[in-house]
Each structure stands twice: as structure tokens, then as C-alpha cells.
Amino acid sequence: VGAAGALLALSAAVMPAQAGGPLPYDLITPPPNVNIAIVYNEVTTGNSFYTAGGTKVGNTSVVTDVPIMRFVHTFGQVFGAQWGVQIIAPDVNFIGNTKVGGASLSNNGGFAEPQLSAFIYPYSNPTQDAYLNFTYFFSPAVGAYNRNVSLNASSNSVVNNLPADRALQIHRPHRSGGSGHRLPALLFPSADRRLRRPELRTDHRRQGLSLLADRQFRHRQS
Secondary structure, X not given: XXXXXXXXXXXXXXXXXXXXXXXXXXXXXXXXXOEEEXXXXXXXEEEEEEEOOOOEEOOOEEEEEEEEEEEEEEOOOEOOEEEEEEEEXXXXXXXXXXXXXXXXXXXXXXXXXXXXXXXXXXXXXXXXXXXEEEEEEEEOOOOOOOOOOOEEOOOOOOEEEOOHHHHOOEEOOOOOOOOOOOOOOOOEEOOOOOXXXXXXXXXXXXXXXXXEOOOOOOOOOO
């Protein structure tokens, strides 16, 4: 996937009280004063589920197709550090029969909470593929949520987070043809359901398309 943009700290794409985004640290430091539009697509498959008591439930199938729209705008440097803002909007689509323990579950697809983010690169060394990045995320509780169904695209919660656990790491992008990171489930059991998020095995059929409005700026991972 080629493009420039904010490097994301993904714990779970829109999990409550966690920062996130589609693909963490997948892009090089963007140049100043550009607009970048990126479309990702992630297919995820879950084949196990856990009850509130920690019991694993088999005969489970949760499959989602998640297009993710991302827009990045960068500004001029501040004390030599590149910075910018971005918005990320995942659209969760359930595929096939969603079931846990053989029992079909209702689901509610649609847009998850949008992620509003600001980022800055205090350190960037493209020749060494080394970057230091601070990223702030805020997500309002405006995603698709219906408390009367079992699984929702949205968590119906507000996320206000600076991911300190990842903000201070210098990341070297993978050179093996992919970012090496996975997108966890964008699935949230309703508040009145005693179910946890499923364990997911990510099917890495991810596609990316980058469109640069101000200038062409592509980066290919070899």
C-alpha cells in the first residue's frame, strides 16, 4: 500500500478507551501542506467467542468486510517537526450468518465511531526507516449502535486518548510486503448481552488506494 499520512497507533480500531486506526505505522512521514485520501479494505474472520465467565464457545462464525476511509491533512513544520490532522471512518459490513455456539445472532452494521486525530513527528529518518510519532485520538459516540441486537459496528462510547504505550516507540516499517499488523474486530456486543468480543483471525486480503489531492507522493513497501 503506498501513501503518506499519519502513523496510527492501533490497539483496536474503535474499541472503547483505546486509540486506533486501520493500519498502524504503515506510512512514512508525509510532506507538509498536502491532502491525502486513502481507502483500506479489511476482511476479518472470528471463529471463537467467550462468555462473561471466560468460557470459550465453539461453532462460532463472525465475518466482516470493513472498508475504511481515511483523510489526512498536513501543515508546515513546527520546530522542524511535521504535524497534521486526520479523520478515519470504518464501515462495518457483516457477511453471512453470524452465529455463536451454533445460535444465530442479530447484528447491526454501519459506520463505527469516526476517529478524529492529530499527530506530530518529533523525529523522522526515512533513510533508516525510523520514526518517532505522537498521536492523539478522539472519537464521539455517533456510530451505528442498536442496543436491541447482539453485535454492533459501534461501541456507543466516547474515546479520548493519547496512546502513550505506542507514542514513544521508534518504528521500522516491515519490508516483507505488508505492515505486519492486523485489524481486530469492529464488533461490540450490546450492553445487555453477556458476551465478549470474539477472537479473530485476520484474513489479510487488504487493499489500499491512495489519492493525493495536492501532489503525488507515493511510497512503496518493497
